Amino acid sequence: MSRGRGGLAGMMHSQTRGSRRFMLFLFFAAIVVLGGLIPAWVITSEANDKNIPSAQISGLTDDEKRGQELFGKRCSLCHTLKAANAVAKVGPNLDQLAPNAEFTLDAILKGRSRGNGQMPAQLYTGQDAEDVAKFVAKSVGAAAPSDG
Numbered sequence: 396m397s398r399g400r401g402g403l404a405g406m407m408h409s410q411t412r413g414s415r416r417f418m419l420f421l422f423f424a425a426i427v428v429l430g431g432l433i434p435a436w437v438i439t440s441e442a443n444d445k446n447i448p449s450a451q452i453s454g455l456t457d458d459e460k461r462g463q464e465l466f467g468k469r470c471s472l473c474h475t476l477k478a479a480n481a482v483a484k485v486g487p488n489l490d491q492l493a494p495n496a497e498f499t500l501d502a503i504l505k506g507r508s509r510g511n512g513q514m515p516a517q518l519y520t521g522q523d524a525e526d527v528a529k530f531v532a533k534s535v536g537a538a539a540p541s542d543g
């Protein structure tokens with residue numbers, strides 16, 4: 396890369412075809428690094444995080460993490476839940492209702508019809524329903540039975 400007395404600095408300020416190609420290469424390399432590799436690294440590190448700092452939740456289990464994903468697919472369309480970044484007005488605000496896992500599981504399996512909308516029965520079944528119920532209960536800090 397040495398080009399006499401100017402070295403790299405001389406090459407960068409030169410107007411030769413080779414120096415323009417070299418600067419173009421550096422520009423595109425910087426674009427790839429800043430525009431692709433860094434965001435990819437941030438996304439992968441965030442995807443493996445088992446904490447939701449905005450909702451003050453830490454240490455989600457794999458079941459609760461799966462419950463969070465499932466909640467985002469169907470439940471977030473109607474319910475508000477800070478831990479899932481869900482803001483909807485049809486169903487009750489789960490942050491305020493603070494249902495425990497048993498109540499949430501019952502609602503998922505049997506459905507509900509109060510107020511403005513109707514929650515259909517069996518949105519999820521089996522392990523999926525249990526995972527969503529565990530996630531909601533942990534998200535709202537419900538350890539005691541709820542009467543919602």
